[in-house]
Amino acid sequence: MAKLKNLIFYLRIKKLTISAVESVSGGYLSYLLTKTPGSSKVFKGGLIVYSPESKNKLLHIPLPLLNKTLGVSKSISILLAKRTKQFFKTDLAVSLVGFASAPAQKGIKVGTIFMAVADRYGVASKKILLKGSRDYVRKQASRMAVDLLCRRLNSKH
Amino acid sequence: MAKLKNLIFYLRIKKLTISAVESVSGGYLSYLLTKTPGSSKVFKGGLIVYSPESKNKLLHIPLPLLNKTLGVSKSISILLAKRTKQFFKTDLAVSLVGFASAPAQKGIKVGTIFMAVADRYGVASKKILLKGSRDYVRKQASRMAVDLLCRRLNSKH
Numbered sequence: 001m002a003k004l005k006n007l008i009f010y011l012r013i014k015k016l017t018i019s020a021v022e023s024v025s026g027g028y029l030s031y032l033l034t035k036t037p038g039s040s041k042v043f044k045g046g047l048i049v050y051s052p053e054s055k056n057k058l059l060h061i062p063l064p065l066l067n068k069t070l071g072v073s074k075s076i077s078i079l080l081a082k083r084t085k086q087f088f089k090t091d092l093a094v095s096l097v098g099f100a101s102a103p104a105q106k107g108i109k110v111g112t113i114f115m116a117v118a119d120r121y122g123v124a125s126k127k128i129l130l131k132g133s134r135d136y137v138r139k140q141a142s143r144m145a146v147d148l149l150c151r152r153l154n155s156k157h
Numbered sequence: 158m159a160k161l162k163n164l165i166f167y168l169r170i171k172k173l174t175i176s177a178v179e180s181v182s183g184g185y186l187s188y189l190l191t192k193t194p195g196s197s198k199v200f201k202g203g204l205i206v207y208s209p210e211s212k213n214k215l216l217h218i219p220l221p222l223l224n225k226t227l228g229v230s231k232s233i234s235i236l237l238a239k240r241t242k243q244f245f246k247t248d249l250a251v252s253l254v255g256f257a258s259a260p261a262q263k264g265i266k267v268g269t270i271f272m273a274v275a276d277r278y279g280v281a282s283k284k285i286l287l288k289g290s291r292d293y294v295r296k297q298a299s300r301m302a303v304d305l306l307c308r309r310l311n312s313k314h
Contacts (some may be wrong), residue, residue: 022184025188026187026190026200026203027205031184031185033183035183037291039207044208045208046203046207047205048177048184048191048204050197050202050203051201053201054202134194135192138188
């Protein structure tokens with residue numbers, strides 16, 4: 001909670017705005033980013049793109065690319081972050097995709113998570129493999145996306 | 158959790174799809190709706206419209222109407238549900254707006270929540286007043302929006 005408070009405080013001081021896009025976590029990442037009072041000053045909006053159609057319709061991610069990995073890949077996490085940054089016209093955008101509990105598909109292990117942060121300098125991305133219940137994976141992945149955002153702010157802003 | 162499982166099971170059996178739009182809860186409502194395995198079969202997407210600009214840009218809610226109540230009113234919750242249903246082309250859409258912790262504004266008490274469910278029969282809406290911490294209000298409002306959705310399904314579908 002202290003980390004989230006510090007994050008929002010830092011963004012407010014620096015006059016930076018953020019947005020989020022997520023599939024696997026289903027809204028939990030945005031819930032964390034809006035947990036502290038005053039977050040509405042910096043968090044402009046979030047997209048939960050739970051289906052390939054929504055990733056395609058809202059953010060124009062090509063359907064062949066989505067079908068290849070069911071939306072779970074480094075390149076898709078990067079595209080989602082970049083396009084969500086443009087979509088909400090924010091200084092930064094953070095993305096989170098992965099498989100939380102479905103059986104391994106397209107050769108991708110359950111617990112595989114890709115996340116990315118886009119800003120004016122480019123993109124930082126990360127792949128992780130989590131083990132645990134569906135709920136644990138969704139929450140832990142969200143916390144790690146917040147960490148990636150904090151590290152990006154620390155190193156570039 | 159049993160309620161969420163039953164909800165997703167019911168929607169799958171009835172071949173009904175849902176989407177969500179939220180401000181005050183910041184993603185927690187969508188997180189609940191995607192908590193159970195198999196939810197991706199029925200939950201198509203969610204929008205976190207945390208700023209008036211995002212409500213206006215994504216769902217064309219008129220800015221004068223948003224400014225009058227800072228986005229917290231029965232009519233806005235209904236418009237959001239209806240337009241999110243169209244936006245994601247789902248059978249149902251559920252909306253949630255309110256004030257969780259900010260000082261009372263525009264004469265609206267902290268803890269005031271409006272929610273609505275739109276479907277092919279029309280709209281069900283509800284106003285509640287919650288007392289408690291910011292986090293409690295956000296989570297409890299989300300749980301009550303799930304309840305409204307369940308009651309609507311029970312009475313009309």
